[in-house]
Amino acid sequence: MAVIQTTGLSKRYHNKWAVDHLDLRVEQGDIYGFIGQNGAGKSTTLKLLCGLVRPTQGEALLFDRPISDPVTRRRVGALIEQPGLYPDLSGRENLRLYAVLLGLDNPPQQVDEILNIVGLSPKEKKPVKHYSMGMKQRLGVGMALLGGPDLLLLDEPINGLDPEGIREMRELLVRLNRERGLTLLVSSHILGELSKIATRYGIIQEGRMVEQLTAAELEQKCADYLHLRTDQPEKAAALLEQAFGLTRWEVRPEGEIRIYQAVDSKAVGQVLAQAGVAIAELGMHRQDLEGYFLERMEGKKHV
Numbered sequence: 001m002a003v004i005q006t007t008g009l010s011k012r013y014h015n016k017w018a019v020d021h022l023d024l025r026v027e028q029g030d031i032y033g034f035i036g037q038n039g040a041g042k043s044t045t046l047k048l049l050c051g052l053v054r055p056t057q058g059e060a061l062l063f064d065r066p067i068s069d070p071v072t073r074r075r076v077g078a079l080i081e082q083p084g085l086y087p088d089l090s091g092r093e094n095l096r097l098y099a100v101l102l103g104l105d106n107p108p109q110q111v112d113e114i115l116n117i118v119g120l121s122p123k124e125k126k127p128v129k130h131y132s133m134g135m136k137q138r139l140g141v142g143m144a145l146l147g148g149p150d151l152l153l154l155d156e157p158i159n160g161l162d163p164e165g166i167r168e169m170r171e172l173l174v175r176l177n178r179e180r181g182l183t184l185l186v187s188s189h190i191l192g193e194l195s196k197i198a199t200r201y202g203i204i205q206e207g208r209m210v211e212q213l214t215a216a217e218l219e220q221k222c223a224d225y226l227h228l229r230t231d232q233p234e235k236a237a238a239l240l241e242q243a244f245g246l247t248r249w250e251v252r253p254e255g256e257i258r259i260y261q262a263v264d265s266k267a268v269g270q271v272l273a274q275a276g277v278a279i280a281e282l283g284m285h286r287q288d289l290e291g292y293f294l295e296r297m298e299g300k301k302h303v
Contacts, residue, residue, distance in 0.1 A: 033197075040207070046185070074149075076152075092112075118141055151183045211296060230280060231280070236277050
């Protein structure tokens with residue numbers, strides 16, 4: 001089931017498309033890693049999904065209903081940019097105030113439960129102005145959890161955190177997904193951390209969706225491979241397929257061949273040299289999420 005489905009979703013400010021005909025799909029139970037450089041349109045997309053910004057064009061459905069549907073709104077919790085906190089109040093007081101504004105039943109019980117979930121003590125009386133960045137972000141997630149949503153939209157929740165704060169936030173998000181069954185859309189440019197939790201990815205650039213793929217598909221694309229470049233790629237590929245029984249390989253632009261299975265690079269060079277195929281480049285290539293992301297961005301710019 002699609003929890004989020006957008007079709008041609010667009011937002012234009014003056015002469016610039018902040019979000020440009022975006023088609024995005026998030027499945028129930030996903031931790032969806034929304035990847036993009038600063039200014040790519042991540043925050044604007046989340047604001048559109050929250051109903052904080054009206055689209056210029058296109059459509060967005062949450063749980064197969066329009067964003068404006070009041071039942072749908074109650075199923076969504078969001079942390080966009082920085083949490084709006086009263087600095088002189090404690091975390092518990094902030095949550096209780098917000099719960100009253102939402103009209104929730106039995107706020108004290110729900111607030112204490114949420115504080116325990118996000119790893120903050122209900123007995124802590126320290127004002128949030130003395131909280132660490134990590135504590136403030138976890139409190140912000142707690143605010144998004146008020147009302148028992150089924151979907152969380154989190155905009156850069158680990159931005160600015162120290163390594164310990166990043167670890168705590170990562171563990172919290174995984175726990176919310178696995179134990180409470182929440183679907184999460186998490187925007188970030190800290191790719192190494194996203195790769196530890198995401199089940200699906202969307203890569204956005206200049207407001208447009210570059211690619212959507214599952215974690216399994218990304219793992220396959222980021223697999224180590226033997227990189228070969230020649231001015232006769234089709235001939236080289238045919239020779240290598242016959243000589244080594246290749247089944248996992250591809251020919252890419254600019255004469256590049258990628259071989260995704262174990263094969264001896266020296267033997268590859270010998271086969272091609274004997275056939276008179278000149279080799280410009282030959283070597284193992286190791287790629288992670290960041291490398292794949294940067295490659296996709298570079299490729300997109302030349303489209």
